[in-house]
Amino acid sequence: MKGASGFYVKDFSLEHTFASGQVINFVGEFGKANGMQRLDFYTTRGIFKVSFRPTGGSGCGYLSYEYLGHYTEADARRALLLSLGLHKGVSRIYALLGKDALLAKAISRFYGMRVTQTDPWQTAVCFIASQFNSIKRIRQIVHKLSRKFGERLQDGSVLFPGAESIASSSVRELAECGLGFRAKYVLDFARGCVSSFDLGALYRMKYPQAKEALMSFDGIGDKVADCILLFGYGKQEAFPVDVWIKRIVEKEYFKGRKQSMNAIHKFAEEKFGAYAGYAQQYL
DNA sequence: ACCCAGGCGGGCG
C-alpha cells in the first residue's frame, strides 16, 4: 500500500525529535531546506517520508507524509503518530516538568522534542546494538542489517528485518554487520522472540515486571531495558540511565555526590513519576 | 598509531 496525508500539529519539532538519539535517529535521514524540515525513516512494515513546515511559535506547523509498505491508511497514520511521539499532547507534561528550573530551561531550548515510539522488536535490536557504541556506528549496523536481512520494497528501499530473518541467521553473519560481540545478544533475543518470548505481552505488564522480563536476556541490562520500555512500549515512567544522565543528575540534584543506580532510579520515580521518560530526554 | 565509545556480564573483595 501507499498513500499520502497531512495534519496540523503543535508543540512539535521534527529536528529536535530526530536529533535526540532515539530509534528514529538510527533508521532515518534528516534534512532541512528553506524552512522545511524533512525526515525519511523506515520500520519493519514500511517507509515514511515526512515534511514539517513550522507555521508559527509554540512548535505549531503542518506535517505532511507519504508512506509505502504494509500499511493500511489508518495503520500508517497510527504508526506515524507513534513514531514521532505525536499520539499524545505534551502541554501537561511541559507544565509539570517545567516546575523544575533545569527542565524548564531544557524544554525551552529543545521545544517540541517528542519521545518517540516504534515497535518493540526494532527498538530492542537498536538499543542492544547501542551498548558501548557510538551513534554513527549504530546507524551503520542498523543499515547493514536491513540491507542484508530486511524486505526490499518495489522502489528499492529496504525495511527493518523481522525477528524471524535474524533468528535464522548466525552469530558470524550478524557480527559481519558490525555488531561484534553484540551479535550473540541479538541472535539470542531474536530466537527468544520467535520461540517462546511474547513481546506483545509486555504492553499489558506493569513497568517493573516488564523490565525484569527483558533483563532476563543476556545483553539487555538496566539501561537497554529502560530504552526498550520507553521507546518501544511507551512506558513513560521508564528512566534510562546512561553515564551522561548519571553525571547530570548527580551534579544537579545531589551536589555532585556519586549515587548508585538504585538511588538514581528512586530519585527519578519520586521527582518525575509518570513523566520520567520525558524528563530524561530533556536532561 | 592510538584512543575511545550514550553498557553488559562476570569475577572479585
Next chain:
DNA sequence: CGCCCGCATGGG
C-alpha cells in the same frame, strides 16, 4: 552490594 575489567569494531 559496589567496584573493576574485558569486550569487537571502526571512526576521530
